[in-house]
Amino acid sequence: MPLRPITAADLxxxxxxxxxxxxxxxxxxxxxxxxxxxxxxxxxxxxxxSSRWLIYTNAQGTDEGVVYFTNYSPRSGSVFWGFYATxxxxxxxxxxxxxxxxxxxxxxxxxxxLNCEVLTSNPGVIKLHRKFxxxxxxxFRDYHFNxxxxxxxxxxxxxxxxxxxHRDEVLRAISSRSGx
Numbered sequence: 001m002p003l004r005p006i007t008a009a010d011l012x013x014x015x016x017x018x019x020x021x022x023x024x025x026x027x028x029x030x031x032x033x034x035x036x037x038x039x040x041x042x043x044x045x046x047x048x049x050s051s052r053w054l055i056y057t058n059a060q061g062t063d064e065g066v067v068y069f070t071n072y073s074p075r076s077g078s079v080f081w082g083f084y085a086t087x088x089x090x091x092x093x094x095x096x097x098x099x100x101x102x103x104x105x106x107x108x109x110x111x112x113x114l115n116c117e118v119l120t121s122n123p124g125v126i127k128l129h130r131k132f133x134x135x136x137x138x139x140f141r142d143y144h145f146n147x148x149x150x151x152x153x154x155x156x157x158x159x160x161x162x163x164x165x166h167r168d169e170v171l172r173a174i175s176s177r178s179g180x
Contacts, residue, residue: 002053002100003067010055011042013086014066020087026122027084030146046078052109056083056097064089067101077106077112094128102132102167106160112161113159118154119144133166134158135169 015038017023024030033041040113045053052069057106065085072079081101105114116134118125134156141179142150 001060002057002096003104004057005139006045006051006053006055006066008042010063011038013063014038014055017066017084017086022087023084025146026119027126029143031044054094054104056085056100058090058093059120062151064093064095067097067104069105072109074110078115079109079111079113080115080117081105082116092174092177095127096130098128099170099174102158102163106163108122110117114163115140115157117153117155120154126154126156129156129158132158132164135162 015035016035018027019032024032045051050070050072052072054067055063056065056067057063063086065083067083068081070080070082078169083094083097083101085097098121102114102172106110115137117140120126120139135158136154136155138155140153140155143153147153
């Protein structure tokens, strides 16, 4: 199974990945996370029923990133999500992680709608989400201050029916690009 819950044994790797400059610059919290802060986060996470934090493992058994769901409530029918890859992740891992995340959200979590927010300074991820069928639902102007500048944040959403409609097409497109 490509997605599995984060455990205490993963903490050093996850902190290292999260502290990578390319990951930090695209997050709301962009400071370097200390070991103590990371351990406290994990302790809170263990008691938080409204979030799911998962490790993505590729077909060769190598951990290549983190997929997370927040504001999860089975009764609400919606959840927020995000992901980040390791600095050494293989090409195309973002697409593979997104497929697994969407399948997990709509099948395992049984939600109706998946939401995300992306800094507009991260156009690659915005393009990736659009490729998967996400719709732009709002723009929060000058919403995030990164310590030097304000940047806009784009809200995107995808329903279970929309994913079902786009899933096979997305899988075919990814297979044709990878030569499989």
